[in-house]
Amino acid sequence: MKFTELLWAEALPIFEQIKLHPFNQELKTGTLPLEKFKFYIYQDSLYLADFARALAVAGTKAGNSHELLDFLQFAQNAILVERALHLSYFKEYVIDYQSGKAPGCFAYTNYLMATSAFESYEVTVAALLPCFWIYKQVGDYIYANQSTPNPYQNWINAYAGEDFAYSVQKALEICDQLAGQASEATRKKMTEAYVTASRLEYVFWDSAYRSEGWAV
Numbered sequence: 001m002k003f004t005e006l007l008w009a010e011a012l013p014i015f016e017q018i019k020l021h022p023f024n025q026e027l028k029t030g031t032l033p034l035e036k037f038k039f040y041i042y043q044d045s046l047y048l049a050d051f052a053r054a055l056a057v058a059g060t061k062a063g064n065s066h067e068l069l070d071f072l073q074f075a076q077n078a079i080l081v082e083r084a085l086h087l088s089y090f091k092e093y094v095i096d097y098q099s100g101k102a103p104g105c106f107a108y109t110n111y112l113m114a115t116s117a118f119e120s121y122e123v124t125v126a127a128l129l130p131c132f133w134i135y136k137q138v139g140d141y142i143y144a145n146q147s148t149p150n151p152y153q154n155w156i157n158a159y160a161g162e163d164f165a166y167s168v169q170k171a172l173e174i175c176d177q178l179a180g181q182a183s184e185a186t187r188k189k190m191t192e193a194y195v196t197a198s199r200l201e202y203v204f205w206d207s208a209y210r211s212e213g214w215a216v
């Protein structure tokens with residue numbers, strides 16, 4: 001069994017809750033209130049900017065130039081996706097730019113940046129993997145079950161699309177290859193990082209659904 005298949009099984013209960021979360025259920029049926037989507041898009045623009053930095057740092061830890069280039073390309077794509085949000089949704093809707101990161105976004109981005117800065121390449125790759133894989137699985141699920149017409153079609157198409165699938169496949173292969181060479185102790189840390197990042201994916205959607213703010 002591939003290491004990534006073990007990871008998938010380990011975090012499956014989290015993924016099931018992500019799929020069933022009202023944010024994703026309402027995205028699927030197109031009934032998600034626009035205010036919640038706007039909150040999400042703004043938080044996601046803040047997320048993508050820091051995610052790109054974490055991907056670039058992961059690249060500096062890679063053991064060869066192929067994987068360095070892969071991670072730099074992932075980082076570039078994340079920046080391009082972030083810019084595309086500004087060219088589309090930020091123009092289409094009035095979005096409040098002032099509020100800054102909500103606690104969920106803050107937790108997730110800081111976890112990814114701290115992990116990429118202070119942990120090994122293996123653990124960093126495992127921590128970054130849910131951003132790819134969970135989004136791909138959620139995108140495919142929503143695409144296959146959506147109501148049409150759907151006001152969130154562009155968002156759905158992006159994550160169910162082929163370009164994104166190609167990146168996800170590459171990230172999975174890198175993770176499996178690293179786990180194959182890693183000690184049992186490292187594989188355990190990779191699994192923990194994967195589960196933590198999966199939890200933070202849930203937290204991110206839940207934060208958007210609740211339009212989460214700071215308690216003080």
Ligand SMILES: Cc1ncc(CO)c(N)n1
Binds near residue numbers: 047048132201204
């Ligand atoms: C929170 C979050 N996770 C993952 C992705 C996709 O990489 C995204 N755009 N936002």
Ligand SMILES: Cc1ncsc1CCO
Binds near residue numbers: 078167
């Ligand atoms: C994972 C991911 N999410 C948005 S861009 C990106 C890198 C894909 O190349």
